[in-house]
Amino acid sequence: MSPESVAIYMFATLFVALFLGHPLAFSLGAVGVLFGLIGWGGSPEQVFALFANKTYGVMDEYVLVAVPLFIFMAQMLDVSGIAEALFHTMHVLWGPVRGGLGIAVLMVCVVFAASTGVVGATEVAIGLIAVPNLLKRGYDIPMTAGCVCAGGTLGILIPPSIMLVIYGGLTNLSVGKLFAAAYLPGFLLAGLYIAYVAIRCGINPQMGPVLPPEERMYTVGQKVWMVVTTLLPPVFLIAMVLGSLVVGVATTTEAAGLGAVGATILAIAYRKLTWTAIVEASVATLKITSMVMILFVGGNAFQSVFMGLGGGDAVADLLLGLKASPLAVLFIMMGIVFFLGCFIDWLGILLIVTPVFGPVAQELGFDPLYFGTLICVNLQMAFLTPPFGYSLFYLRGIAPPEMTIEHIYKGVVPFVCLQWVGLLCCIFYEPLIMWLPKVIFGE
Amino acid sequence: MKKFVRAVDAFNEFIGKYVALLILPLVGVVTYEVILRKVFHSPTIWAFEMTVYLYGAHFLLGAAYTYLHDRHVRIDILYQKLPVRIQLWVSVVTFLVIFVPFVGGLSWAAVLYAGHSIATKELSWSAWKPPVYIYKTIMPIGLIMLFVQGLARFVRDIYRLRGEEI
Numbered sequence: 001m002s003p004e005s006v007a008i009y010m011f012a013t014l015f016v017a018l019f020l021g022h023p024l025a026f027s028l029g030a031v032g033v034l035f036g037l038i039g040w041g042g043s044p045e046q047v048f049a050l051f052a053n054k055t056y057g058v059m060d061e062y063v064l065v066a067v068p069l070f071i072f073m074a075q076m077l078d079v080s081g082i083a084e085a086l087f088h089t090m091h092v093l094w095g096p097v098r099g100g101l102g103i104a105v106l107m108v109c110v111v112f113a114a115s116t117g118v119v120g121a122t123e124v125a126i127g128l129i130a131v132p133n134l135l136k137r138g139y140d141i142p143m144t145a146g147c148v149c150a151g152g153t154l155g156i157l158i159p160p161s162i163m164l165v166i167y168g169g170l171t172n173l174s175v176g177k178l179f180a181a182a183y184l185p186g187f188l189l190a191g192l193y194i195a196y197v198a199i200r201c202g203i204n205p206q207m208g209p210v211l212p213p214e215e216r217m218y219t220v221g222q223k224v225w226m227v228v229t230t231l232l233p234p235v236f237l238i239a240m241v242l243g244s245l246v247v248g249v250a251t252t253t254e255a256a257g258l259g260a261v262g263a264t265i266l267a268i269a270y271r272k273l274t275w276t277a278i279v280e281a282s283v284a285t286l287k288i289t290s291m292v293m294i295l296f297v298g299g300n301a302f303q304s305v306f307m308g309l310g311g312g313d314a315v316a317d318l319l320l321g322l323k324a325s326p327l328a329v330l331f332i333m334m335g336i337v338f339f340l341g342c343f344i345d346w347l348g349i350l351l352i353v354t355p356v357f358g359p360v361a362q363e364l365g366f367d368p369l370y371f372g373t374l375i376c377v378n379l380q381m382a383f384l385t386p387p388f389g390y391s392l393f394y395l396r397g398i399a400p401p402e403m404t405i406e407h408i409y410k411g412v413v414p415f416v417c418l419q420w421v422g423l424l425c426c427i428f429y430e431p432l433i434m435w436l437p438k439v440i441f442g443e
Numbered sequence: 444m445k446k447f448v449r450a451v452d453a454f455n456e457f458i459g460k461y462v463a464l465l466i467l468p469l470v471g472v473v474t475y476e477v478i479l480r481k482v483f484h485s486p487t488i489w490a491f492e493m494t495v496y497l498y499g500a501h502f503l504l505g506a507a508y509t510y511l512h513d514r515h516v517r518i519d520i521l522y523q524k525l526p527v528r529i530q531l532w533v534s535v536v537t538f539l540v541i542f543v544p545f546v547g548g549l550s551w552a553a554v555l556y557a558g559h560s561i562a563t564k565e566l567s568w569s570a571w572k573p574p575v576y577i578y579k580t581i582m583p584i585g586l587i588m589l590f591v592q593g594l595a596r597f598v599r600d601i602y603r604l605r606g607e608e609i
Contacts, residue, residue, distance in 0.1 A: 021522025021530070022537040023515035029545035048552030055549065055582060056556065059499035062491070068501060069473065072466050249481050253494065257473030264470075278467070279460065286463035286501065290509040291516055293502035294589075301545070345516050387520040 001039055003310030004318075010035050010306055015343075024348050025291075025298030032301035039309040047305075054300040058293060062253060063169045067162050068289040069256035070117035073237075074155075075281035076263035077116055080270045082233055083125040086111060089226040091133070092218055095211035099201025101139060102147045102208050103194050105130045109151030110190045113158035115237040117165070117256075119383060120288065123152025123394045132400060140207040141403055142411030143200065149391040149408065150193055150415035153383040156346070157376060158186035160241055160259065162292070163346060165252060167372050170354045175252040176245055180437040181373040188432060189380065189422045196418055233269070237262045246440060292347060299351030312356045319360050326364035330371075330427065333357050334378055341382030345390060349382060350375070373433045377426055381419050384412040444598055448609050451595035452511060455588065459508025462501060469497040488571045496578050503585030507592040531604050538597045546590045553583035 001009070010031060017027040029051070036047035058064065077083075090107045094100035105126060112122045127148045134144045156163045159179035168175035201208030218226075241259040244250040250258060267273040306312060319329050337357075340349045353375070361371040383391040386409050395408055426432050476490035509515055522530060560576040567575040599609050 017541065018518050019521045020533055020537050020541070021517055021519040022534075022541050023510075023517045025515055026541050026545050029549065030541040033544045033548060044548065045552075048548045049556070051549050052552035052556040052582070055553065056579065059503065059578075059582065060495060062495055065469070065473075065494050065498040068466055068498060069470065072470065244477075250477055254473055254477045257470055258477060260470045261474050279464070282463040282466050283460065285466050286459065286505040287509050287512060287514040290502045290505040291514050294506050294509070294515060297549075298545070301549075343518065348516075388518055 001309065003314035006035065006039060006306070006309040007311040007314040010302075010311060014302070018344065024345065025295040027298070028295075028302040028348070028351075029298035032298075032303075032305040035309065036301075036305040039305065050304060050308075051301045054304055055297050058296050058300065061169055062251075063165060063175060064293070064296075066165045066175070066253040066256040067292060068285060069253065069260050070160055070162050070165070071288050072281065072285040073241075073256065073259040073263045074116040074118045074121040075284050076260065076267050077112075077237070078121040078125050079272050079277045079281055080233075080263065080267040081272055082230065082266060082270070083108065083112065083122065084129050086230045086234070087126060087129050087133075089230045091211075092216060092223065092226065095216045097198070098205045098210055099197045099208035100210060101130070101134050101137065102143060102197040102201065105134070105144075105147045106151045106190060106194050106197065109148075109154055110158065110187070111231070111234050113154040113156075113186065113190075115160075115234045115241070115259075116155055117160040117162045118288070119152055119155045119390060120394055121284070122155045123148060123391060124398055126152060127395055127398050131395075131398070131403065135400065135402065137211065138206070138209055141407045143197070143207055144411070145395060145399070145403060145408040146411035146413075146415045147193070147197060149384055149389075149395055149412050150418075151190075152394065153380055153391045154186055154190055156383075157182055157189070157380055159183060160252075160256065161376075163350070163376055163379065165256075166292075166296075166347065166350060167354065167376060168252070170350065171358060171368065171372060173368055173372055174441075177369055177437045177441055178372060178376075179242070179245065179252075180440050181369050181433045182376060183436050184432045185373060185377045185422065185426050188425060189377075189419060192418045192422055193415060196414060233266050237266070295345075295347050296351065299348060303351060303355055306352075307355055312359070315356050316360045316363070320363060326366065327427075329360070329364055330366065330374075333360070334374065334423065334427075337375060337378045338381055338385070341379060341389075342385045343388050344382075345388065346379045346382045349379060367434065369437060370430060370433050374423065374426055377419075377423050381416055384416050384419070386412075445602070445609050448595045448598050448602075451591055455507045455511045455592055458588075459505060459511070462504040462508060465497055465501040465504075469494060469501065472497065488569070489573070492567060492569060492571060492573060496573075499578065500581050500585075503581055504588065506585055507588035510589055510592045510596070528604070531600050534600050535597065535604070538593060538600070542590075542593045542597075546586060546593060550583060550586040550590050553586050557583050 014031045017031055087108050090104035094104045108126055116122055159182055164178040164182055165175055168178050240262040241255045244258055245255045383389050392408055396405055472490050472493050476487060480486040557579045560579040565576045566572045602609050
């Protein structure tokens, strides 16, 4: 088989296999098996020995140890119930503003995004309390859905982030630098969302009315106290995780471990830590971790055969052979990632795309850190684009009956557009990504 | 066969809870090492590898439990729209053409991989020199547990096709 046909047939087979509803990890692996056997002359021993080797590679990768730790940290934070408390504070502070509760949701999401590295637990915790709250006050249903989905998704972009940890594991880029690089793009997106909600509701107050005055009867002293008590704990966590990283006290994995301890301390402080809560958090952590890492194993199998048979070179030749400007090729790659994001989850895309596109981007003169961050910003959309988007599923799981899946789909559209705006800003204004790593790590 | 399915489900349900708790020593070891190294300036020789071992055992031994609870991400947009009977058929066929070749083949390779390591009594390269063959053995154990859980699901689907629920 020529490398070109390997590339085409493998992706075609994968796409068919994907929609059969079998776990993605095994579908990726099975396509790897099939083409490994055909392409390498049918020696199962060799093919599977390679896969076993790759699997041990995943087991032996110290950086990836941060993944379960960050997930556990998020689960513990969920146990502590800080999300609810923080939402209440933001709700009071932003109540007098049109669209204020939407802004409150986004603000809480940003604080949580900066203290955890995943999407699920945070989005569900905030969604559970915020959605009924906003709907009760007559907020526009699609906009409410959009705020929760888009805000919750920031969790995996604003550091710490397991997506960046995994990208670092895949490419040998420093996770610390990736964290630094993703900060400003993450805050840029958050800023865009908040501005959008404020402007929409400012023009049309029916979409997001101000709170009735009797609900905002708090003295300044009370407000200050609320801010201190609810904002301080997440700040403590952020300091623990990112502080230890930036000062260089700890590796990413150790920072994640400290974060897990920090979140547990908070759960104790809020008197929510029981043995049952610990077991539940552990079980939830196991399910997510195992899903992610087994998908890693399957993706590795697919990818090692794909690259081994020259599929990666074929795609690279195709892209470079276009003789288009580097920027045009970059847009093609971003378009492909966006398209895949509609159907496959973010990790599947990272595993498939990174080894293929990374070298192309480097060939075209893009800094690997810059390119990697663009991919991760782009993958924000993979969470929101139907038919397959995690954030949509999480919200659907907790949405009250009056919020239908159509509301959710409709609600995320403006936010996906804003994500494109954010991505374009990052593409055309490189310092958004590259400035902070330079300031922190020099060079 | 019904007994087999129930036994496998119960086994993985039971084991899974304990595997999940491995996260606690993982957090503990990582933190212990940071404190010893940064506060007392006396790093251990074993913590680094111990972390990796706990992490690997955690996700591999938990793979079957995750499968039991249907939490391995799958794209079921089309699948959900199918009639139940066709879903069962698709599930049976995908088990044979996707799950068996990959998970089955990988389990077999993992047995050989670990077997080689056990035969040579392989030790780690570090100063601590732990017997790394024990860790490598976790790979076939986790994968075989996953495979058997898949098999149980397959048998259950066959029973469902015949109109029996286990």
